[in-house]
Amino acid sequence: MDYMTPFTRRVNFDEGTIPDAVAVQERRLADLQGMFADAAAEAALLPTNPLIYRVYEATQNPAIPGQLRYSTTVIYPGTVGGEYFMTKGHYHAQGDRAELYLGLVGEGYLILQTPEGEINVQRMTPGAAAYVPPYWGHRTINVGKGNFAFFACYPADAGYDYGSIAQTGFASIVVERDGQPQVVSNPRFRK
Secondary structure (H helix, E strand, C coil), X not given: CCCXXXXXXXXXXXXXXXXXXXXXXXXXXXXXXXXXXXXXXXXXXXXXXXEEEEEEECCCCCCCCCCEEEEEEEECCCEECCEECECCCEECCCCXXXXXXXEEECCEEEXXXXXXXXXXXXXXCCCCEEEECCCCEEEEEECCCCCEEEEEEXXXXXXXXXXXXXXXXXXXXXXXXXXXXXXXXXXXXXX
16 A cells, blocks of 8 residues: 555634645736626726735645645736636536535635526635535635635545636626625626
8 A cells, every 4th residue: 555644734713824835826817807797897907907815725645536635716806897707616626526615714605506507606704614516516706805716625536627617607707786795687698
């Protein structure tokens, strides 16, 4: 038996980062192009290409059954045409894999969707543990004035299916109305 060496990574609960992350991914507006409902507002912001979020990967464990990976994501505050900054959103390539999110900093929403377009929205705050069941697409959204960060743990072989979300979008979006988040139908959703 070839045993994997155990390890520990520190999670900074004040910032939602992993200081000794093995990889950090940045997503800017250009990486989410076409995902916001207001195409004109998106196009107007593209020249500045604001940073939307960072993912701090604690592990790159083998993508095989039995292994786990974990990370943190920090979504910065902001809107595009009134729609809050968000992650790209994805289904798992291995659809029968679940995921667990734990709110660390700030305030956000976890929006989940079945392939048929059924929506479920979970409010995320520090200490909120949200379960993402198998077969549900998921996206996180910063609805606060400061950074929103969460911890995620998932099977290493879950993989990512970003293409399905890029083709259809989510059936609902979260926009700011009178200073408050509101879940509304996405005019760009294609079922």
